[in-house]
Amino acid sequence: MKILVVGNGGREHALAWKLLQSQRIQQIICIPGNGGTATTPRCQNISLRVDDFEGIAKFALVNGVSLVVVGPELPLSLGITDYLQRQNLTVFGPNKAGAQIEASKNWAKTLMQSAGIPTPEFRVFTDIEAARSYIVDRGAPIVVKADGLAAGKGVTVASTLEEAIAAVESLFKNGFNTVVVEECVTGQEVSVLALTDGISVRPLLPAQDHKRIGEGDTGPNTGGMGAFAPSPLVDSALMARIEREILQPTVDALRNQGIDYRGVLYAGLMITPQGEPTVLEFNCRFGDPETQAILPLLETPLEDLLLACTEQRLSQFPPITWKPGAAACVVAAAKGYPGSYQKGDAIAGIEQAQEMGATVLSAGTQLKDEQLVTNGGRVLAVTATGDTLDEAIALAYRALDCIQFEGIYYRKDIGHGIRRNTSLA
Numbered sequence: 001m002k003i004l005v006v007g008n009g010g011r012e013h014a015l016a017w018k019l020l021q022s023q024r025i026q027q028i029i030c031i032p033g034n035g036g037t038a039t040t041p042r043c044q045n046i047s048l049r050v051d052d053f054e055g056i057a058k059f060a061l062v063n064g065v066s067l068v069v070v071g072p073e074l075p076l077s078l079g080i081t082d083y084l085q086r087q088n089l090t091v092f093g094p095n096k097a098g099a100q101i102e103a104s105k106n107w108a109k110t111l112m113q114s115a116g117i118p119t120p121e122f123r124v125f126t127d128i129e130a131a132r133s134y135i136v137d138r139g140a141p142i143v144v145k146a147d148g149l150a151a152g153k154g155v156t157v158a159s160t161l162e163e164a165i166a167a168v169e170s171l172f173k174n175g176f177n178t179v180v181v182e183e184c185v186t187g188q189e190v191s192v193l194a195l196t197d198g199i200s201v202r203p204l205l206p207a208q209d210h211k212r213i214g215e216g217d218t219g220p221n222t223g224g225m226g227a228f229a230p231s232p233l234v235d236s237a238l239m240a241r242i243e244r245e246i247l248q249p250t251v252d253a254l255r256n257q258g259i260d261y262r263g264v265l266y267a268g269l270m271i272t273p274q275g276e277p278t279v280l281e282f283n284c285r286f287g288d289p290e291t292q293a294i295l296p297l298l299e300t301p302l303e304d305l306l307l308a309c310t311e312q313r314l315s316q317f318p319p320i321t322w323k324p325g326a327a328a329c330v331v332a333a334a335k336g337y338p339g340s341y342q343k344g345d346a347i348a349g350i351e352q353a354q355e356m357g358a359t360v361l362s363a364g365t366q367l368k369d370e371q372l373v374t375n376g377g378r379v380l381a382v383t384a385t386g387d388t389l390d391e392a393i394a395l396a397y398r399a400l401d402c403i404q405f406e407g408i409y410y411r412k413d414i415g416h417g418i419r420r421n422t423s424l425a
Contacts, residue, residue: 036362
């Protein structure tokens with residue numbers, strides 16, 4: 001098989017890395033890929049934009065691609081699946097109608113409300129003054145969300161009225177015509193990524209992401225500074241409940257609207273202190289960096305799962321099998337991220353890190369004159385596995401000690417809070 005992976009981040013490198021573990025895979029093509037995929041054996045980068053649907057389709061058809069796997073939300077929201085399917089290509093990833101579940105917070109919240117799926121109370125605003133007035137009436141803490149794609153940075157959990165109003169003003173100023181204002185629920189966040197063929201769902205291992213840039217979950221939101229799996233917050237009983245009360249009803253609600261959703265349904269959940277799951281958001285693709293923590297533990301061949309979704313035979317697929325233990329991923333970012341940062345700095349120490357037993361996946365990197373250099377805010381995702389979560393986290397940090405580039409920054413507390421409160425037992 002030849003598989004084409006659309007995207008250039010750490011998630012896409014993780015997908016390529018996992019797919020290449022199968023002897024069935026002859027080649028992975030990444031469009032456009034990054035410096036890590038450029039140096040991976042049996043992996044080829046093609047310099048096309050993720051929204052160049054015509055170019056992607058032509059390449060896939062000429063080169064006999066068996067499956068297209070779409071990584072990022074942007075091309076999904078623009079209808080890449082619809083376009084490629086019209087060219088008789090097999091695509092893993094929802095169509096444009098299904099991708100609204102991430103592309104529009106308003107649309108997703110309305111879907112959840114109509115389907116009886118637990119989600120915080122919300123209001124939608126297209127007028128800045130009305131939004132300000134509502135926030136003042138409700139008080140803080142309160143959550144402000146962009147009604148559109150914002151690369152994981154469109155949510156503000158405001159602890160004061162001033163912060164909430166500033167968030168609303170910033171979103172309108174930056175071109176968002178609609179904002180969602182939501183009640184603030186407390187607890188611990190968990191990511192449950194499920195595969196679906198539009199009828200059945202199969203949850204993957206629950207994971208936990210660390211969104212904020214600073215240690216102790218401080219500072220602005222990012223695309224994600226680290227993750228680990230499985231989350232000890234979700235035992236088998238709670239996972240069964242999430243599947244029964246959230247995931248399956250969502251797929252059913254999509255199908256009732258005539259949407260044939262085949263891909264990842266990613267539920268960003270809050271688990272309240274009472275153990276109640278509520279949906280903060282849905283995403284229409286693999287998470288980043290959750291994917292980098294989940295895939296190292298997957299034993300079932302990934303391509304078999306993806307094809308079962310595209311061919312709508314997930315209900316007949318055997319149970320997903322997992323390796324024992326845990327995995328942790330720590331993101332190494334460029335200095336200044338999530339604000340402005342420089343590019344083009346040489347990266348060293350990856351081989352030494354991998355010799356220790358870690359897997360180093362590229363995100364914002366580029367191969368320049370045979371040298372891997374920085375090319376984005378989140379530069380690398382260093383992933384390790386272990387018999388316990390403690391072991392996995394410790395190995396990831398030891399491996400990170402080997403890696404150098406100018407201004408390297410990473411959080412030193414990935415997984416620490418949850419390890420103090422709960423165990424994997």
